[in-house]
Amino acid sequence: MTSQLIKNKQIVEDDWLIVDLAKVEEIIRMQAGKVVAFKLSGEDYPTKEQVSKTIFSDTGKILLPLKVFILHQDRLKKRVEKKEIGIWLSTHEEIDKYIELIGDLNDFPLIAVNVEKFADGRIFSIGNQLRNKYNFENELRAIGDILRDQIFFLKRSGFNSYLVKKGRNALDAIKGLDDFSEPYQGAIDIVEPAWKRNKR
Amino acid sequence: MYKYDQIDQKIVNERVDQYQGQLDRYLSKELSDEEFRPLRLQNGLYIQRHAPMLRVAIPYGLLSSKQLNKLADISDKYDRGYGHFSTRQNIQFNWPKLEETPSILRELAEVEMHAIQTSGNCIRNITTDQFSGVTKDEIIDPRHIAEIIRQWSTFHPEFALLPRKFKIAVTGSKKDRALVQCHDIGLEFFINENKRMAIKVWVGGGLGRTPIIGSVIKNELEWEHILTYCEAILRVYNLYGRRDNMYKARIKILVKSLGIDAFKELVENEWKYIKDGPNTINTEELNRIGEFFSEPNYKKNIKNNLCDYTDEKAFGQWLSKCTNAHKKKGYRAVTFSLKETGKAPGDASSSQMRAVADLSNEYSFGEIRVSHEQNLILADVQEDKLHDLWSKAKEHHLVTPNIGLLTDIICCPGGDFCSLANAKSIPIAQSIQDLFNDMDYLHDIGELNLNISGCMNACGHHHVGHIGILGVDKNGGEWYQVTLGGNQGNFASIGKVIGPSFTAEEMPLIIKKIIEVYLVNRHEEEIFIDCVSRIGLEPFKDYIYQKSEAVE
Secondary structure (H helix, E strand, O other): OOOEEEEOOEEEOOOOEEOOOOOOOOOOOEEOOEEOOOOOOOOOOOOHHHHHHOOOOOOOOEEEEHHHHHHHHHHHHHHHHOOOEEEEEEOOOOHHHHHHHHOOHHHOOEEEEEEOOOOOOHHHHHHHHHHHHOOOOOEEEEEEOOOHHHHHHHHHOOOOEEEEOOOOOHHHHHHHOOOOOOOOOOOOOOOOOHHHHOOO | OOOOOHHHHHHHHHHHHHHHHHHHHHHOOOOOHHHHHHHHHOOOEEEOOOOEEEEEOOHHHEEEHHHHHHHHHHHHHHOOOEEEEOOOOOEEEOOOOHHHHHHHHHHHHHOOOOOOOOOOOOEOOOEEOOOOOOOOOEOOOHHHHHHHHHHHHOOOHHHOOOOOOEOEEEEOEOOOOOOHHHOOEEEEEEEOOOOOEEEEEEEOOEOOOOOEOOEEEEEEEEHHHHHHHHHHHHHHHHHHOOOOOHHHOOHHHHHHHHOHHHHHHHHHHHHHHHOOOOOOOOHHHHHHHHHOOOOOOOOOOOOOOHHHHOOOHHHHHHHHHHEEEOOOOOEEEEEEOOOOOOOOOOEEEHHHHHHHHHHHHHHOOOEEEEOOOOOEEEEEEEHHHHHHHHHHHHOOOOOOOOOOOOOOOEEOOHHHOOOOOOOOOHHHHHHHHHHOOOHHHHHHHOOOOEEEEOOOOOOOOHHHOOEEEEEEEEOOEEEEEEEEOOEOOOOOEOOEEOOOOEOOOOHHHHHHHHHHHHHHHOOOOOOHHHHHHHHOOHHHHHHHOOOOOOOO
């Protein structure tokens, strides 16, 4: 079973092709006796070499790694205008640092944030920043280790499509969107807190 | 106290359904251990040495008698007839069955209780002063703010999976009893020059493996911005806190490595996008919440009959140690000690819980508070009823007059229960309580906080104990490291290690020696911690490690 995409509370066909980074040998790092499971924010990954070795198709709707897009953006201008280019970034990549280099975010019909590990909550803050600080208005997609129990929080943090992890039940994950009906705090989807929305 | 409306009740009910679903998926192997772990932890469920441990939230330590009775019922029905009150003002059940946890939560929801965010890498229970609302020096009843933060932080979508746990404390009075300087965020209310309520914001304090007193990130924050400012701090932490090493993942490490100024700059930069945004609170909302904590119907002209009992020594000792001044004339706040010798500190049996619930109905408007020192409090007791209350509570072993004294030990569950612990802590507490069982001697020693943690996670707050004991692992054996000079409150400080660690058997004697050095050196009326500050660690070290015969 491949990954299924959830959008508007339905499983839909995905017409975007995710471009993966070129494979390089990864160094396994240890901290406090354990394999490091998370990349640090600002860590130099992917490397220059990896970015330059990454290849992608010249036609169709493609979702490019952030740094790969930055490297090739001059020759991608036409395709950006045709709305064929989306970008994806990882949770350790600091959007603040790259924002100047990528121009108007709303040129992209789709931005995706990749989370390697379920427990990595940076994805929520990145969603919030993209919507609130950088005013991104188009489709914001969560990809990677996406399971049912993040989806409610992702929705509230500004995401509106979810590529559920391979082999997981996406129909069940859709139910997660409605885990709570009246959240307390204002966030991206429901802006006002409960005490402003209701007479309490 | 705060009462649920439909919105609160719905959230708690929906949470039980969600958790039931998560557990079902785990039991049917749809979720792996690793995937279920953060989910169960966010619901207070640990897998411990003997059985799962369930930690139930007691928001800012406040309980109704109905809730306490429910906790007693749950401990009988699903556990072994007792519960452990923790230093985060919560209660823990040590013997529930995994399959029964949803039923426990459903029963808790009936009395407006839950286990939401009592563990895991999220915003934990907000703690405050146990004497909120009844102390004289209060600028604001901190429970108002704590309730506002509780609602805001409950299932906060952005902060559900932080690098590590996150603890917020609020104090509304000049005298800090909430340890605000030892929290991830500490909020200290004061009145500013324009006679408006404002907040001094502390950040990056904490105990645990790397004890640090917090830094002030904002000297004066207008109270309306409390949630958006916390949001900005948490966003920076969520993005930049270290996820690669769990021992370096707390916000204190981030603040320390960036420096408070650089950290503050990041926070202020995030704040400007959300300042004055929808989560800004206003007077109306503060008042709406405040209404729930309005004063009970205090009686006037209460006759003071305490002089009738002057020849009852036990009552006198209890009166001086276990009751506190109250803002209303004729009332006192009563602390029931859960530190009776021979009992695990902080444990209460179901019959004790029911007794306290009944006594609260009879003497204190049906409300109970849990202190971070792990005792139970009736905050509004008439002075003329104190003797009646004492006599009744005595039957239930609740009147040990040791509050604030050496045997009022703060203690984590330790190696008897907790799988994180390096060493046992309860037996150490008990052996010390046994040695200092003479009440006269104990009262002569006077005010002294002794805190014990079974490991460097510091659930027993050993760093801020005047005497701190930490369980350490040395070549697989259980050893105990002793610190002196820790303190909580406005003059918070971290205790210093006196030297090589000791065995469990040595511990009572070591404490005895520490006390001997103090008694010889103290000036009149000088309490232990002041004496340690004055004379330093050397006399203690010398005597304990036999470099000299310091005590003559």
